[in-house]
Amino acid sequence: MQLQNEAGYDYHQTRLSLERDWREKQLILNQEKRTLGRWWLTALVLVLVFAGGIAGANYLNSNWSYLSFLAGAGILAFLVGFISLGRVTLMSSWKHQTEIADIKNEQQILEEVWLQGLETQQYHQYYRQIVVPGVIEDYRQQSKVNRVLHFISQLTVIITSLLVTGLTSGLDTKLGWQIPWAAPLLSFIVSLITAIMGFFKFRERSYHMQQTADYIEQEKTALELGIRHYKEYRNKPDEAFSEFAERVEQSREEQTKRQQQLEQSTDTKEVA
Structure with a gap:
């Protein structure tokens, strides 16, 4: 019993240490993501201004070519700045992501070894308090990623389609541009992103x-409060857990x- 308690103490100490390292690196990674988000927001504003200049020159019959020129110069300056400065942040974020993944793998191995010595009641508590919240967080994180990818893809298609419309309406001639391949290239980008959205279904x-x-999460709350279909198991914790685990795994x-x-x-669809 003493050895089991010591092993449990060592496990929790190691787990807390790994959790602390993970949270520190996650904090740094979040700051880097916010910095990269500002970079992409700046790029989006420049592209919108550029698209607005094209639309204004094309549909409002106004001389917006100067605005388009400034936006184009801004995009070029952005690319130069990102290559020289933003690239460092991007590389650092990739490094921290790799380190966080290594810590999580170490945590998983540690937990697998520790779980082998747990009794039934202890494992039930571990499943309810550790495994299920982790599953919920993982699903929500994946949902958020797919939602962001869908938003970015949709916005890119809209903006690029607007550029194609302006270029194919003779705007390049009005602005004095000699880029005959621009419209076909942008059309290809629209088709490519649309195909990706249809394939991955973000x-x-x-x-x-x-x-x-x-x-x-609703099932977990119902189990803890003893409501809904868990009312009949209020004095039967093992049966309540069995019902809960079955519903979670089924979902x-x-x-x-x-x-x-x-x-x-x-x-x-691909075969068809």
Whole structure:
């Protein structure tokens, strides 16, 4: 018993140390992401101004070529600045992401070894307090990533389509540009991004993952409060946990099936 307590103490100390390292690196990574977000926001503003200049010159019959020229120069300056300064932040964020992944792998190995010595009640508590919240957070994080990817892809298609419309309407001639390949290249980018959105289905993936995370969290709350279908198990904790675990694992299996259905539908369209 003493050896088991000592092993448990060592596990929790090591886990706390890894958790502290992970949170410190995650904090730095979040700061770097915010910095990169400012870079991309600046780029988006410049592109919007550039697109606005094209639209104004094309549809309002106004001399907006000067505004387009300034925006184009701003985009070029942005690219130079990002290559010289933003690239360092980007490389650093990739490094911290790798370090965080290594820490999580070490945590997983540590937990697998520790779980082998747990009793049934201890494992139930671990599953309810550690595993399930981790599953919920993972689904929500994946949902957020897919939602952001869908938003960026959709916005890129809209802006690029606007540029194609302006260029194919003779705006390049009005501005004195001699870039005959610009419109076909932008059209190809629109088609490519649209195909990627149709293949990966970012919006559908985001919706299903968020739905699964919300359902599991509702089940966890119902178990803790002893409500809904857990009322009859208030004095039977083992049976309540069994019901809870079955519902959680069933929802995860359904999410996996939905994921496979999305992939199969994409493969079917490719064959057709």
